[in-house]
Amino acid sequence: MHDVFSNFDKVLSAFWLTIQLAVLSGIFSLLGGIVLVAMRIGPIAVLRWLATIYVTLVRNTPLLMVFTFIFVAAPTLGWFTTTPFLLKGVIAVSLYTCTFVCEALRSGVNTVPIGQAEAARAIGLTFTQNLRHIVLPQAFHASVPPLTSTFIAMAKNTSVAAVFGLAEATFRMRYFTNRNADVTIWIFIIFAVGYIILVELISAGGLLLERRGKAAR
Amino acid sequence: MSSSVLFDSPGPKTRVRHRLYTVIAVAVVVAAAVWLVMFLDDKGQLTDAKWHVFTLTDYLNVIWHALLDTLSMAGAAIVLAVIFGVVFGVGKLSDHAFVRWPSFLVVEFFRATPVLILMLLMFFQWGIGGGFWGHGPYVSVVLALMLYNGAVLAEVFRAGVLSLPKGQSEAAYAIGMRKTQVMTIVLLPQAVKVMLPALISQCVVALKDTSLGMYIVAPGLTYIGRQIYIEQRNQLQTALVISALYIICNLILTVIATWMQRRLVGTKKPLEVGMTALAGANPTSAK
Numbered sequence: 001m002h003d004v005f006s007n008f009d010k011v012l013s014a015f016w017l018t019i020q021l022a023v024l025s026g027i028f029s030l031l032g033g034i035v036l037v038a039m040r041i042g043p044i045a046v047l048r049w050l051a052t053i054y055v056t057l058v059r060n061t062p063l064l065m066v067f068t069f070i071f072v073a074a075p076t077l078g079w080f081t082t083t084p085f086l087l088k089g090v091i092a093v094s095l096y097t098c099t100f101v102c103e104a105l106r107s108g109v110n111t112v113p114i115g116q117a118e119a120a121r122a123i124g125l126t127f128t129q130n131l132r133h134i135v136l137p138q139a140f141h142a143s144v145p146p147l148t149s150t151f152i153a154m155a156k157n158t159s160v161a162a163v164f165g166l167a168e169a170t171f172r173m174r175y176f177t178n179r180n181a182d183v184t185i186w187i188f189i190i191f192a193v194g195y196i197i198l199v200e201l202i203s204a205g206g207l208l209l210e211r212r213g214k215a216a217r
Numbered sequence: 218m219s220s221s222v223l224f225d226s227p228g229p230k231t232r233v234r235h236r237l238y239t240v241i242a243v244a245v246v247v248a249a250a251v252w253l254v255m256f257l258d259d260k261g262q263l264t265d266a267k268w269h270v271f272t273l274t275d276y277l278n279v280i281w282h283a284l285l286d287t288l289s290m291a292g293a294a295i296v297l298a299v300i301f302g303v304v305f306g307v308g309k310l311s312d313h314a315f316v317r318w319p320s321f322l323v324v325e326f327f328r329a330t331p332v333l334i335l336m337l338l339m340f341f342q343w344g345i346g347g348g349f350w351g352h353g354p355y356v357s358v359v360l361a362l363m364l365y366n367g368a369v370l371a372e373v374f375r376a377g378v379l380s381l382p383k384g385q386s387e388a389a390y391a392i393g394m395r396k397t398q399v400m401t402i403v404l405l406p407q408a409v410k411v412m413l414p415a416l417i418s419q420c421v422v423a424l425k426d427t428s429l430g431m432y433i434v435a436p437g438l439t440y441i442g443r444q445i446y447i448e449q450r451n452q453l454q455t456a457l458v459i460s461a462l463y464i465i466c467n468l469i470l471t472v473i474a475t476w477m478q479r480r481l482v483g484t485k486k487p488l489e490v491g492m493t494a495l496a497g498a499n500p501t502s503a504k
Contacts (some may be wrong), residue, residue, distance in 0.1 A: 041223060043235055046242040060421070060467035062428035064439055065460045072446070073453040077260050109222065117222040127224060135222055145491060152329075152492040159331040163432045170334050177341045188338040192330045199329040203493040 003180050004187060014172035015194050021089050021158040021168060022198070026151055028094035033101025040102060041109060055099040063160050067092045071164045089161040089168075093154060100150040108143030109135070141210070148206025152199050159195075169194055267451040271458055276445065283441035284462055290355065290437060291424040294362030298423070299416070301367025306374030307400065320371070327368035329493055332426050335361035340433040354435035358427060366423050372490040373415045377408035380488065410481045415488045417474035421467045428463070438462055 004011065039051035058066070070092040074080045080088055112135050120134040162170035173191040177184045227235060257263050270276045308320030327335070339360045344353030381404060389403040431439040442459040446452045482488075 041221070043224060043227065044238050044242055046239050046246065050242075050246065056468075057464060060425075060464040060471070061460045062425040062439070062463055064428040064431065065456060065463065068439075068442075068452075068456045069460075073456045076450075076452050077256075077262070112222050114222050121225060131223065146489075149492045156329075156331040159333040160429065162333065163429070170331065170337070173334055174337055174341075177337065181341065184338060184342040188334060188342075191334055192326070195331055195334070196326070196329040199493060203491070 001180070001183050001186055004176055004183075004190065007176075010172060010175075011169075011190065011194070014167060014169045015198075017086070017166070017168040018155075018158050018194075019198070020086065021093065021161060021166070022151075022155045024086075024090045025093035025097060025154060025158065028090060029097035029101050029154065032094055032098030033105055036098055036102035037105040037109070040106060051102070055102055058096060058099045059103070061096075063093070063096050063157050064163065066096045067160055067164050070095075085161075085164075085166050089158070089164070089166050093158060093161070096157070097150065097154045100153070101147065104146035104150050105139070105143050107146055108139040108141075111142040112138045144206055144210045148203055148210075151206075152202050155198050155202060156195060262453055267449075267454050270445060270449050270451070271454070279441055280438070280445075280458075280462075283436060283438045284466075286355070287424070287427045287437040288466070290358050290427045290430065290435070291362070291420065293359045294366060294423050294427075295416075295420050297359065297363035298366035298370050298419070301363055302370025302374050303405075305367065305371035306378070309371065309375050310378060310400075312396070324368045324371045325493065327364045328372065330365070332361055332365045333429050333432060335364055336429060336433055344433070354430060354433045357433055358430040358435045358437075362423050362426055365426070366419055369419060369422075369490070370412075370416065373412050373419070373488060374408065376488055376490050377412040377415075378404050380411055381407050411488055413481055414474045414478040415490075417470055417477060421470050421474075424466060424470070425463065 036051050036055060039047040040055070042048065067089075070080060070088050080091075083091075116134055116138065117130060120130045125134065158168060159170040161168055162174065165171070169191055173187060176187045180187065254263075261267070271280075305320045305324050308316050309324060311317045311320070336357055339357035340353060343349060344357040347353065349356035378400075385403055385407065386399050389399040394402065427435075427437055428439040430437050431443060434440060438459050442455050446455040449455070
């Protein structure tokens with residue numbers, strides 16, 4: 001255990017990388033998810049099919065295979081050969097997570113009763129006003145719980161990057177267990193607690209957002 | 218799409234505009250597809266040499282056995298996870314605080330921990346060097362998946378029991394059943410019905426997570442896939458084939474889950490639980 005505590009800066013810097021990976025992937029998968037959901041519930045049939053196909057395929061692919069495409073297969077085509085590891089990790093996690101974000105947002109839109117939009121049109125709100133003031137606020141509020149779950153899963157999924165050599169928390173845990181095999185359990189607990197703190201922070205954030213947006217029905 | 222909350226039924230002008238967008242979208246998609254095929258051809262990715270191994274019986278045999286390994290790991294993990302889930306799910310519902318709190322802590326701990334570090338713990342603590350009866354990596358994957366999925370299922374299970382009408386347990390108590398009887402005879406069978414679709418969906422998660430076994434050299438599709446592309450240098454093709462196998466298995470499971478949802482639960486919303494106690498504590502998601 002002495003080894004871990006005297007090198008605790010390595011633990012912290014590994015978790016810092018995990019946080020960077022999670023935050024950047026969170027931003028990009030949110031943007032990607034918004035684009036996907038716009039295609040998926042929009043009026044253009046071709047885009048609807050495209051988004052549905054992408055979501056269905058990627059959701060059912062293990063994240064490790066998405067990483068394989070980005071880290072192993074793409075370089076053989078001449079892609080991402082000089083891209084930094086962190087960025088490649090963010091791309092892989094975002095390509096995967098944006099499909100779950102899309103589904104979370106879609107379920108939010110589906111919870112808005114159609115009467116809301118009809119009433120809005122009846123009192124003469126335009127399409128944009130309808131979306132801005134009536135549909136999207138309610139849809140977003142309903143999406144918060146599934147979005148929180150999605151981002152928690154994503155934060156834990158960043159651990160897959162360790163398999164491809166990104167020196168984040170899981171990678172560092174393996175480094176320490178290799179050097180101190182006698183205290184594997186304690187090293188595991190330290191790193192597990194680190195992840196649990198991250199996860200609980202995200203769920204606390206989700207809870208806060210949900211409370212703030214609560215509307216009387 | 219006239220019943221959408223987002224937009225009214227389109228008028229003649231809008232329909233013309235939509236048709237224009239459709240034409241543009243199709244043109245872009247077709248152009249992208251043509252470019253991709255030409256690009257892959259240019260890079261020599263479509264040659265027979267790159268795909269040839271997937272027609273050889275020796276390789277197909279190896280992939281088939283890897284698929285069986287993957288499925289058996291996921292299957293074993295889910296069976297164990299159901300047991301784990303029932304024990305800790307009932308534990309969380311217990312009237313005794315000394316049962317409830319430890320169950321709560323165990324479930325929360327394993328729900329918030331990444332599966333990969335659970336695998337590392339299992340493998341490097343007990344599985345390495347002939348541990349677990351000589352099947353170290355395999356058993357490590359199964360146990361890690363059991364802990365994670367079991368913790369999720371414990372929550373699903375608890376939500377399933379709580380979703381039942383209160384009258385069910387009240388009636389059971391009224392006719393003189395004891396606590397255990399109420400749980401095993403009245404609540405459990407009904408909760409199982411509600412949680413079955415969620416259980417099948419969890420199988421998809423478990424199946425996808427078996428892929429992580431590659432990190433601790435467990436047998437399975439990703440491990441074999443890696444061996445193939447290292448040997449044959451056909452990274453793209455192998456990744457496509459392995460992903461396709463996962464997708465097919467998962468789609469089959471999804472179809473079963475949807476069918477069960479329709480048969481057993483009806484039009485009611487599927488059971489959903491949050492990822493942590495905090496996120497699951499709100500009444501809106503437990504509806």
